[in-house]
Amino acid sequence: TTYAAAGDRYERLPYRRAGSTGLDLPALSLGLWQRFGTDNAYETQRAIILRAFDLGIAHFDNADRYGPPHRAAQQVFGEVLAKDLAPYRDELVLTTKAGNPIGPSPYLKGGSRKSLLTSLDHSLRDLRTDYVDVxxxxxxxxxxxxxxxVGALADAVRQGKALYVGISNYDPERAHEAAVLLREAGVPLLVHQPRYSIFDRGPELNGLLDLAAADGFGLVVYSPLAQGLLTDKYLHGIPADARAANSAFLSPDVIDDTYRKRAAALDDLARTRGQSLAQLALQWVLRRPEVTSALIGASSIAQLDHNAKALDAAPLTDEELALIDEHGVH
Ligand code: NDP
Known part of the structure; x- marks a missing residue:
């Protein structure tokens, strides 16, 4: 069937400015880390991507690593782009990443010019596009x-293969060094991508949120649902199709009595606010203006529809934030 995008797609989700740059991103973005590859039906993956765009989620996050196997997520996205989304390419923010190992070769990992720029060329072929946005x-x-x-990132922009550059999982000290060097190179850092959620306060504790504001870059925060732990799906067991039952990246061992107690308390709080735990968790990361976008994953359209309503509830009060700290911090 031919795809035509929903006419009201920009009326559903706020867009937020990335730091002091010129680019806005949707408050929610979709990442293709897991369940985009050979472990889910192509039609399901296609449907999730297209529904995201219909919901105003025009920012899709990829990496050479994502799949399984490595590269598969980008190849799936490339097919959807070619067959369905090509007319909308100007409206999409597409990303890719390089430098996380995708093989034993020294040129398939690290931060060398060789690794970064060859990976980018390969990713452009996978994604079937001439440039990535980030x-x-x-x-x-x-x-x-x-x-x-940093020189390789800046050259990717000079070569027209990327419009902006980003860094991920950098500690604040090195992020600041990168931001300074990139500004000097005339290619300001657009975004940093750290992990951040009610269960993972890293960017608050290590000063990254403050640094983002000072250096003028945005934060695109990943795993805001703690890979699904900040939803109600694990309160009464581990569903057979859930990530904790199927992925090397989320051990079922973390779902113990301590976890269930914390999650149940947060779930209760969410319900008193008329929302779900997942929606509360997304609203929580977005309470900070330094956070440009919450980068979620989804294995079904239903999850995406549900999460897209995260910002419908009232803003969090100081009292609610204190309760979240009480239950959410280890
Ligand atoms: P989330 O914390 O949003 O977890 C998403 C997963 O939670 C879904 O795949 C689904 O898993 C489950 N889920 C989502 N919504 C619901 C719901 N409403 N009810 C029940 N379960 C739900 O983020 P991810 O960990 O997936 O990371 C998101 C993106 O961030 C990645 O795709 C990637 O783009 C990026 N990322 C970047 C990293 C980096 O190093 N830069 C590292 C990790 C992620 P299921 O149904 O399978 O249980």
Missing amino acids: FYHHRQDPATPIEET
Whole structure:
């Protein structure tokens, strides 16, 4: 069937400015880390991507690693782009990342110019597009001079293969170094991508939120649902089709009595607010203006529809935030 995008797609979700740059991103973005590859039906993956766009989620996050196997997520996205979304390419913000290992070769990991720029060319072929909107270094590589890494990112922009650059999983000190060097190179850092959720306060504790404001970049925060732990799906067991039952990245061992107590308390709080735990968790990361977008995953259209309503509820009060701290922090 031919796809035509929903006419009301920009009336559903707020867009937020990435730091002091010129680019807005949707408050929710969709990532293709897991369940986009050979472990889910192509038609399901296609339907999730297209529904995201219909909901105003025009920002799709990829990496050379995503699948399984590596590269598969981008190949799926490339097919959907070619067959369905090509007329809307100007309205999409597409990302890719390089530098997280995708093989044993020294050129398939790290922060060298060789690794980054060859990966980007390969990703453009996978994604079937001439450019990505954001090209990320996936994780810091202390073994490579930061000047080389940052120089490769800036050259990707100069070569017209990326419009903006980003970094991910950098500690604040190295993020600041990168931001300074990129500004000097005339290619300001658009976004940093850290993990952040009610269960993971890293960016608050290590000063990254403050740094983002000071250095003028946005934060696109990943795993805001703690991979599904901040939903009600694990309150009474582990569903057979859930990530904790199927993925090397989420051990069922974390779903213990302590977890269930914390999640149940947060779930109660969400219900008194007339929303679900998942919706509360998304609203919580977005309470901070430094957070440009919450980067979610989805294995079904129903999850996406549900999560897209996260911002329908009233803003969180100070009292509610204190309760979330009480239940959410280990
Ligand atoms: P989330 O914390 O949003 O977890 C998403 C998963 O939770 C879904 O795949 C689904 O898993 C489950 N879920 C989502 N909504 C619901 C719901 N309403 N009810 C029940 N279950 C739900 O984020 P991810 O961990 O998936 O990460 C999101 C994106 O962030 C990635 O795709 C990637 O783009 C990026 N990322 C970046 C990293 C980096 O190093 N830069 C690292 C990790 C992620 P299921 O149904 O299978 O249980």
